[in-house]
Amino acid sequence: MRYSLVFGKTRREAPKDEVAVNAQLLIRGGFIDKLMAGSWTLLPLGLLVINKINNIIREELNKTGANEMLMPLLHPRDVWDKSGRWSNKDVQQIMYQFKDIHEKEFGLSFTHEEIVMYILSKFIQSYKDLPVKVYHFSTKFRNEPRAKSGILRGREFMMNDLYSAHVSKKNMMQYYEEVKKTYMKLFKRIGLDVVVTEASGGVFTKEYSHEFQVFSEVGEDEIIYCPGGDFAQNTEISSVAEGKQCDLGHGPLKKARSIEVGNIFPLGTKYSKDMKVFYKDEKGQEQPIWLASYGIGPTRVMGTLVEMYHDDRGIVWPKSVAPFHCHLVAITRDTTHVTRMANDVYEKLQSAGIDVLFDDRTDVSAGEKFADADLVGIPVRLVVSEKTGDKIEWKGRKDKDTEFLTPDDVLKRLT
Ligand code: ATP
Ligand code: MG
Numbered sequence: 001m002r003y004s005l006v007f008g009k010t011r012r013e014a015p016k017d018e019v020a021v022n023a024q025l026l027i028r029g030g031f032i033d034k035l036m037a038g039s040w041t042l043l044p045l046g047l048l049v050i051n052k053i054n055n056i057i058r059e060e061l062n063k064t065g066a067n068e069m070l071m072p073l074l075h076p077r078d079v080w081d082k083s084g085r086w087s088n089k090d091v092q093q094i095m096y097q098f099k100d101i102h103e104k105e106f107g108l109s110f111t112h113e114e115i116v117m118y119i120l121s122k123f124i125q126s127y128k129d130l131p132v133k134v135y136h137f138s139t140k141f142r143n144e145p146r147a148k149s150g151i152l153r154g155r156e157f158m159m160n161d162l163y164s165a166h167v168s169k170k171n172m173m174q175y176y177e178e179v180k181k182t183y184m185k186l187f188k189r190i191g192l193d194v195v196v197t198e199a200s201g202g203v204f205t206k207e208y209s210h211e212f213q214v215f216s217e218v219g220e221d222e223i224i225y226c227p228g229g230d231f232a233q234n235t236e237i238s239s240v241a242e243g244k245q246c247d248l249g250h251g252p253l254k255k256a257r258s259i260e261v262g263n264i265f266p267l268g269t270k271y272s273k274d275m276k277v278f279y280k281d282e283k284g285q286e287q288p289i290w291l292a293s294y295g296i297g298p299t300r301v302m303g304t305l306v307e308m309y310h311d312d313r314g315i316v317w318p319k320s321v322a323p324f325h326c327h328l329v330a331i332t333r334d335t336t337h338v339t340r341m342a343n344d345v346y347e348k349l350q351s352a353g354i355d356v357l358f359d360d361r362t363d364v365s366a367g368e369k370f371a372d373a374d375l376v377g378i379p380v381r382l383v384v385s386e387k388t389g390d391k392i393e394w395k396g397r398k399d400k401d402t403e404f405l406t407p408d409d410v411l412k413r414l415t
Contacts, residue, residue: 001324001356001357001358002358002360003357003358003359003360003361004360004361006030006044006045006357007043007044008030008033008043008044008045008046009030010029010030010372010375010376011027011028011030012028013028014027014028015027015034018034018150019148019150020148020149020150020152020218020303021150021218021306021310022149022150022151022152022218022302022303022304022306022307023150023151023303024150025306025310025314025375026046026150026151026302026303026306028314028375029045029314029315029375029376029377030043030045030376031043031045031046031049031302032151037148037155038144038153038155038156039154039155039156040151040154040299042299045376048323048324049302049317049321049322049323050158050298050299050302052320052321052322052323053190053298053301053302053321054137054160054298056186056189056190056320056321057137057160057186057296057298058137059186060182060185060186060189061135061160061162061182061186063182064133064175064178064179064182066133066134066135066162066164067133067135068134068135068136068137069135069136070137070138071109071112071115071116071119071138072109073109073138073139073141074106074108074109075106075107075108075109075114075115076104076105077097077104077105077106077107079114079115079118080107080114082114082117082118082274082275082276083114083117083275084274085114085203086107088203090203091203093143094110094142094143094144095107095108095110095141095142095143096108096110096141096143108141109139109140109141110141111140111161111204111293111295112136112161112163112293113163113204113267113271113291113293114271114275116134116163116165116291116293117272117275117277117289117291118275118277120165120277120289121275121277124165124277124279124289125279125280126279126281127167127279127280127281127287129279130165130166130167130171130279130289131164131165131167131171132163132164132165133162133163133164133175134162134163135160135161135162135163135294136160136161137159137160137298138158138159139156139157139158139159140156140158140159140161141155141156142154142155142157143155146220149218149220150303151299151300151302151303152218152220152259152303152304152307153220153300154299154300157297157299157300158297158299159295159296159298160295160296160297161293161295162179162293162294162295163291163292163293163294164176164179164291164292164293165289165291166290166291166292167279167287167289167290168290169268169290171290172266172268172291172292173266175292176264176266176292179264179292179294180196180210180264183212183262183264183296184196184212187212187261187262189320190301190305190318190320190321191305191309191318191320191321192261192301192304192305192308193214193215194213194214194261194262195212195213195223195229195232195258196211196212196232197210197211197212197213197223197225197233197234197258198210198211198232198233198234198237198238199211199233199234199236199237200236200237201265201267204265204267204293205265205266205267205268205270207266207267207268208237208266209264209265209266210263211234211260211263212260212261212262212263212264212296213232213258213259213260213261214258214261215256215257216257216258216259216304216307216308217257218257218259219257219258219259219260220257220260221234221236221257221259221260222234222235222258223255223256223258224238224240224242224253224254224255225253225254225255225256226247226248226251226253226254227246227250227251227254228246228248228249228250228251230246230247230248230250231246231247231253235255240253241253242254242255259300259304259307260300261296261297261300261301261304262294262295262296262297263294263295264292264293264294264295265292265294266292267291267292267293268291269288269289269290269291270291271289271291272289272290272291273288277289305317305318305321310377313371313375314375314376315375315377316377316379316397316398317377317378317379319379322377322378322379323355323357323376323378324355324356324357324378325354325355325356325378325379325380325414326349326354326355326357326378326379326380326381326382326414327356327359327373327376327378327380327381327382328342328345328346328349328356328357328358328382328383328384329359329366329369329370329373329381329382329383329384330342330358330359330360330384330385331366331369331383331384331385331386332362332385332386333362338384338385338386341384341390342360343360344407345382345384345392345407345410346358346360348407348411349410349411349414352411352414352415353415354414354415357376359372359373366385374397377397378397379396379397380394380395380396380397380414381393381394381395381397382410383395383402388404390406391406392404392406392410394410394413
């Protein structure tokens with residue numbers, strides 16, 4: 001893509017009231033724009049990153065046999081009355097609920113367990129129709145009182161939520177463990193080291209849940225964990241003391257701040273029983289459905305990546321989620337052979353299937369282009385200028401030194 005055509009260019013300064021590093025860099029880089037506290041537009045570059053994150057999630061969930069679909073966000077009250085959650089005080093703290101001009105009540109989705117159960121009630125007759133594993137990517141609305149951590153906490157944000165329905169606890173737990181492993185794998189592909197942490201079930205279940213936490217000073221959570229990796233609990237629920245010896249002898253337990261990027265819930269039969277959605281077993285008898293739900297916040301993941309991977313010049317995207325593979329910069333005041341060469345390189349890379357951001361602007365200085373490349377944070381910077389002759393200058397975003405390569409060598413390295 002030609003940078004001259006990209007909507008949402010870089011900015012030298014972030015708005016003064018923006019304290020979170022993730023928001024500052026994402027705004028300055030032209031990835032997001034703020035509508036109001038906790039509400040963000042994903043500009044074209046930001047959407048490219050989110051799409052990369054979502055594709056990794058999609059690929060890994062599909063391997064477990066899950067299906068993608070898309071559910072509505074505007075929910076009628078009666079479906080939520082079936083589980084009793086419409087009137088739950090804790091739910092009412094976070095769910096936007098309102099009446100339309102006909103006095104009919106609606107809520108904006110903050111989660112989809114009720115809607116999934118409603119759909120299952122129409123599609124599940126017998127044990128032969130189970131298991132079901134469905135997910136979607138869509139907006140969630142939550143009346144968040146503390147929308148202050150930049151894009152980490154939105155009042156409107158993107159979620160990937162997966163729901164699985166089973167005939168028995170055993171089957172549910174088997175799939176739950178598979179998804180736990182899948183989450184570990186997909187977070188690794190995205191570039192995040194996560195700690196699986198025992199936590200409460202919040203407004204979803206009285207049972208426990210498992211959170212996927214990333215160590216970070218800016219995180220709003222605190223976990224207590226064994227450095228050997230065999231124990232971690234959210235301090236919200238933990239009764240063990242810091243400094244206590246780990247059971248497996250990996251040294252004393254430690255406390256640290258962290259960001260929750262995912263959360264999975266073995267919900268059990270509560271929703272099935274409350275909403276009276278059953279399946280018939282081999283003997284034709286009605287049995288409750290075992291439900292589990294699983295959620296990841298791609299927009300929070302994007303913010304977390306920026307918190308983890310940046311320096312004083314800008315963002316340093318991991319390869320797997322960078323908006324482009326490489327950033328081609330043409331340094332030239334007047335057209336001639338430098339422009340021609342840069343255009344050639346751009347075409348060549350494009351036809352080899354490499355995502356290139358081509359800074360083809362003619363009214364911007366070399367210094368500004370380099371500063372922009374560092375801010376936007378694409379893993380490889382390529383420069384074509386008077387000085388590079390028939391070679392291309394190559395520099396990794398994290399590298400100090402540059403190298404001069406032939407166009408063919410550049411192609412080889414990028415494919
Ligand atoms: P938190 O404790 O941070 O408020 P939560 O436990 O309420 O989050 P879940 O219901 O577990 O959130 O949602 C699943 C995932 O959705 C979270 O792990 C997180 O990645 C993302 N998420 C939740 N709330 C927000 C939010 N307000 N803004 C952005 N992402 C969010
Ligand atoms: Mg959670």
